[in-house]
Amino acid sequence: MARSPIARTIGDFARATGLSAKALRRYDELGLLRPDRVDPYTGYRYYADTQTERARLIAWLRRIGMPLADVGRVCALYADDPAAAAREIRAYWASVEADTAARRGLAASLVERVKGTTTDMTTNGPTPYVFEGTALLDRGLVRELQQDAAHASPRLLAVADGYGPEGERAARAAVEAVAAVPAPVRAGDGLDALEDAVRAAGRAVVGLDGSGTTLTAALLAGGRLVVAHLGDSRAYLLRDGRLRQLTRDDTVVQALVDAGGLEPEEAAERPDRAVLLKALSGGEGASAPALGVHEVRPGDRVLLCTDGLSALASPAELAGTFAAVGGAGAADALRELALSLGAPDNLALATAEVTPAGAIDTLSRTSAP
The missing domain is CATH 1.10.1660.10 (Multidrug-efflux Transporter Regulator; Chain: A; Domain 2)
Structure with a gap:
């Protein structure tokens, strides 16, 4: 019994x-x-x-x-498919870690603002770091038009990838809007300034119906790096030979990866990998950007690029090429990497090294179609 x-x-x-x-x-x-x-x-x-x-x-x-x-x-899921349950848990925790990393810097900046002080190298003086940077564009080997734009200055890097019949104008307007952001003293001020600049970029593309642009910008403020992001262009930080992605793609495919429905290795092979969930749209105006604050130190190197590079090169190829060549030559080396992989799309790059203020005389440059 x-x-x-x-x-x-x-x-x-x-x-x-x-x-x-x-x-x-x-x-x-x-x-x-x-x-x-x-x-x-x-x-x-x-x-x-x-x-x-x-x-x-x-x-x-x-x-x-x-x-x-x-x-x-x-x-x-666990009752019928433990492997699928495990993917759900992994995807949930990946989203928690990404959100925590971005919020950590935001929280530190909020503490500084509430206290009325800054924990960085200066209280009332200019931000202690600047970029030694380069902006570069390439039409690629297939496209007839160049619809990307890029900017590099001592305080700001930005890239934009336009789409639609007025994509060229949208990308240029977005980059010019964020390039006008003032140089803030504190990271908290930088968050406000960069968010306002993204709103201005959204207003600049209104009316370009059927067109729009991605936008990724990195601003030095108070000894920290403030990043604003919309779309599938990317920001990376290279430190001690290790390349870390600072942004997450606003795409349908990335949402599937985050939800555990798609393996990261499969994402690169999807034909719909460039379908955007967020961008600056000519028909909608400003979308809310993802914002993050990251600690930086002299010698760190920053890369912003459109998917004309990131969709082609593996993380290992990106890290190896960016780490191998310094200065302005890094942008050229990354362009050559894209070309060697077929360059089916436009390419925009902004590369820079974080340097103590006053150590260099950095030129400001905006690249547009």
Whole structure:
């Protein structure tokens, strides 16, 4: 005769699984974890030992901060496809880490603003660092028109990738709008200034119906790097030979990767990898940019590029080429890399090294079609 599973009271089950009785009642109401049976006279809930694994999974998912709706989806997947459940957890945590990295710098800047001070190298003087930078454009080997734009100055780098019949004008207008941003003293001021500049860029492309542009800009402020981003152009930071991507693509494919529905290795092969979720659109005006604040130090090198490079080169190829050549030659080397890979699209690059202010005399340059 088959043995019945041991029935635990809600208190015993809570102690066995690390979930409180209150949480168990809540998860019953939401359908996440139903009791094995409920006494029809007393209403007491009883749980089977076979429910322990699911309960512990819920407890751990809640401990990493996963929303209840996502917990339910992971639990449903786990019953039939543990590998798919694992992808969901990995994708959720990747999004948490990316969001935390960006928010860390934002929080530090907010602390400085509230205190009325800056923890960087100066309190009231100019920002301690400047860019020694270069902006470069290439039409590529296939396109007849150049619709990208780029800018490099001592305080700001920017790239834009225009699309549509007025893509050239959209990219140029966006870059010129952010290039006019003032040089702030504090990172918090830089956030405000760069966000305002992106709004100005949005206004500049209004009326160019059917056209628009991506925009990625990096501003030195208060000894930190403030990044604003829309679209699938990218910003990278090279330190000690390691290249780190500072932005996440606003694309359908990246959303699928984040949701666990697509492996990162598969994304590069998708024909719809350039379909944008966010951009500066001539029909809509300014979209809200993703903003981040990052610590920088002398010797760090920054790369901004459109997908005319990033969609072709692997992370290893990008890192190796950018690390191997310094100064203005880095932009030329990266252009040659794109050309060697077929260069089917326009290319815009802005490369720079972070240098103590006063150490160099850096020229400001904007490149447009």
